[in-house]
Amino acid sequence: DTEVTQTPKHLVMGMTNKKSLKCEQHMGHRAMYWYKQKAKKPPELMFVYSYEKLSINESVPSRFSPECPNSSLLNLHLHALQPEDSALYLCASSPRPEIGYTFGSGTRLTVV
Amino acid sequence: TQLLEQSPQFLSIQEGENLTVYCNSSSVFSSLQWYRQEPGEGPVLLVTVVTGGEVKKLKRLTFQFGDARKDSSLHITAAQPGDTGLYLCAGGAFGNEKLTFGTGTRLTIIP
Numbered sequence: 315d316t317e318v319t320q321t322p323k324h325l326v327m328g329m330t331n332k333k334s335l336k337c338e339q340h341m342g343h344r345a346m347y348w349y350k351q352k353a354k355k356p357p358e359l360m361f362v363y364s365y366e367k368l369s370i371n372e373s374v375p376s377r378f379s380p381e382c383p384n385s386s387l388l389n390l391h392l393h394a395l396q397p398e399d400s401a402l403y404l405c406a407s408s409p410r411p412e413i414g415y416t417f418g419s420g421t422r423l424t425v426v
Numbered sequence: 427t428q429l430l431e432q433s434p435q436f437l438s439i440q441e442g443e444n445l446t447v448y449c450n451s452s453s454v455f456s457s458l459q460w461y462r463q464e465p466g467e468g469p470v471l472l473v474t475v476v477t478g479g480e481v482k483k484l485k486r487l488t489f490q491f492g493d494a495r496k497d498s499s500l501h502i503t504a505a506q507p508g509d510t511g512l513y514l515c516a517g518g519a520f521g522n523e524k525l526t527f528g529t530g531t532r533l534t535i536i537p
Contacts, residue, residue, distance in 0.1 A: 318468075345523065356514055356527040357469070370523055404468050411525050412457040412476075412518030417468030 315340040320405050320418035328426055329395060335421045337388040337405030345411060346388045348380060349404040357404055363388060395425045428453040430517055430528035438534040442504055447531045449498045449515035457518040458491050458498040462511045469514055505535045
């Protein structure tokens with residue numbers, strides 16, 4: 315299995331909703347990442363997990379809450395989002411970042 | 427702060443033409459990666475180069491890492507509509523959990 319699987323593919327949520335994005339990989343990669351990508355821009359790093367521990371938080375607002383239940387799973391819990399949080403949310407994994415990432419196909423999030 | 431500037435930002439050419447995309451920085455990287463991203467999908471890793479001066483070929487795509495490991499280029503020969511997408515370079519450093527992504531080049535190949 316050489317894929318990163320993200321669910322759901324599309325999500326529309328209201329500003330008072332709570333939802334979660336899910337990411338799964340079975341390649342044994344030690345590092346997993348959440349990125350946010352706005353239209354026509356490069357991905358922006360949000361969080362890095364290394365060996366299931368949060369190693370980098372890029373000053374992301376607390377309405378985004380990551381969770382790594384085990385070495386294969388990564389969640390992003392969403393609460394009280396704003397319309398400007400609408401974006402493509404990408405999960406990635408890597409054995410070592412200097413080798414390269416395997417990205418999932420992303421979740422297209424729309425906040426209404 | 428490490429920055430990677432890509433040029434051109436946009437490129438639209440006819441099928442069959444050749445093109446080169448550049449990725450430049452004032453910082454040294456341990457590795458340089460190139461990704462292609464199609465609309466609504468995640469980036470897909472095309473290649474990783476790690477040695478200064480290294481050249482890698484992937485069918486019609488040729489990637490080069492600068493001798494000083496501060497820059498890279500992607501050359502496409504005989505471009506095809508399937509080459510259309512957002513091309514991203516990304517710099518990595520040993521021991522650093524983060525990649526530095528380039529500003530992106532949006533390529534459109536006109537049939």
